Amino acid sequence: MAESIRVEHAAHHDDHHGHHEMSFLEKYVFPLDHKMIAMQYMFTGMFMALIGGFFAYAFRWQIAFPGTEAPFWGQVSPADYNSLVTNHGSIMIFWVAMPVLIAAFGNYLIPLMIGADDMVFPKLNRLSYQIFLLSALIILASFFVEGGAFGGAWTAYPPLSTKAEYSLTPLGSTMWITAVALEFVAFLLGGINFITTAMNSRAPGMKMWDIPMVVWMIVIASILFMLSVGPLLAGGIMMLFDQNLGTAFFDPDRGGDPILWQHLFWFFGHPEVYVVLLPAVGIVAEIITVFARKKLFGYKTVLYTAIGTGVLSFTVWAHHQFIAGIDPRMANVFTVTTLLISVPIAEMMFVYIATLYGGSITLSTPMLWALSFIFEFLIGGITGIFLGASGNDIYMHDTYFVLAHFHYTFYPIAIIGTYAGFTFWFPKMFGRMMNDKLGKLHFWLTIIPFNTIFLPLFVLGAAGHHRRIFDYRNFPELSYPWMWDLQALATYSLIVMLLAQVIFFYNVITSWISGPVAPKNPWNSNTLEWTATSPPPHGNWPEGLPTVYRGPYEYSHPDRKSSDYWPQNEPA
């Protein structure tokens, strides 16, 4: 039983870390163990994803069938609509993608993959989660205060976000910016922990190029986050003062500048895309090498392109502001940098395809997710080139084309990337194998509706449908019957996709309780986490921490006759 395994490990832990029996509170509520904190982040993130998904359902219902009651929600009022889209975006980025991809996988994988017994600062790690949880509670609580939750879009442009007489959410706006700022603080603390752990606590013998790609990616993402979020934190303080003290940082009537907020927001907001992209790309690298039984093609190329992407990502932010009144000459500069950034990303995708080429591919559930990531993200990336060109973006701005584009990037990142990683490391996390048939059913019932939600929206956006219109019946000259059909198709697909997630949760729960017991290394993988027991005890390797002798991707190595993989910790 999973439970008995955990009890046994708790005993190990006591030998290892300070000889006392841990209470339920110490172990599950205020843990110091990086794996338990990872699970806290993972399940909080998944819970928030359900809420964000439900919001999407409610406002998509209003878009497709305006004026009718959405089952389980009721009539969506204009104010509801605004706060639903705002918080759908905010929650999916800040309370789903960030905690799951960076914090959960980072916490779980970094110590295990570099052969350490924990993060370097376990208490800081715990504090980071607690601040994050507080921020999540604040954003959820904002729905129940006077005036309701903030509805000025996840970008929170002033004056809508700073003036209560415009937003009509006096408390909701303040709670939104407070929650976001706290969330940033949580991830700054977590990021320092991740970076320091990966830099300093690697197992003996693990050199720079022996670090698994996902660890590199989470570290680079943490650095990107750290270097981009500061100005927005400062901007958040200014916004709080504008809202509550009556300053005028963003109020042009009194000497402020609303565009300043846009710069501060997007200076963070664009690197943020890569902050969440890179961990997902790292997860995919781990999975495709294992299930293609091939060495990662161009390890250093992937690494350098990731660093190049990171550097470039600081120079593209104003492509979000082409119609905000920035100097057209600046728009040209940002068009060039935006188109440039697709080069390293494209290179990374080619490297992955080259890794797959000639491999002996097993189409397991994690592999399906990983392959679909490459395929779907490619669509997101290519449509980004349309939007990066300022001449075209002026027409496309704020249409469903933009919306479909960034969902084709964020969905592969946050949802596909998470499912890929979760199904891949599930045996390690819970000591049980997942049901592969249910996993594949869930995969197809998620990936097909995903495409039928957003492909129609590309068409609608190109036809000029504007993404912030509450009720298109007010603009009959702008919407034709075929457009209504496509909107309805997207909404029906969303409902199918949301229902399909029941399969996933059913699979997780039944596999956790009664799935076949997982061996240490079910996928015949090389990296260190697979040498610990499934699940690993507190301290990870009570029998002694591993030593590393080779890189992480030595699959089908010609010198290795006995098997097609060569674990990192096996002496030559």
Add this chain to the structure above:
Amino acid sequence: MSRPIATTRSAAGMPTPRLAVWWLIASEIVIFGGVLGSYIMHRLAHGIWADYAANTNPWIGAFNTFVLLSSSLSAVLAHQAAERGDGKRAANLLYLTTLGGAVFLCVKAFEWTTEISHGMTITANTFWSFYYTAAGIHAAHVIAGMIIMVIVAQTAKKNLELHRVEIIGIYWHFVDLVWIFLFPLLYIAK
């Protein structure tokens, strides 16, 4: 609770706490960079801000700069004492540094009270908004540094965790350095 083995390793060749505080400072630099960058852009666009800035008192600012820089000296001396293993002296020097921070804050409080009573409040105009916000965020860092410094001094007094003296010192120098940027930007540039 013993420390994990992870904390004691140093594959990058630098002790973990020192490495971490440098990353903390990296994240702080961009926070202050955001405030000061926004301030400088506004300042360049509004010539009239020079008139507002004329109301700040550079002598008080200079005195505070002197106080903070002196407190950095005692932080260095504390580190030196800690290296020698003299925890008691290190703790006393840290208390002295904290005192420097306290003097800085008292002067600041006096200065702000005078300015506010003359109508130069945070909402008077955007220059004063930046003035109080930037210096306020800095003051919050001074207060945080002082609290941590007292905690570090408490353990250092018993000759425990002496490596922390250096860490809080690095942080304190950073807080000073931010002031070195604030002082000319808010007080001297007219």
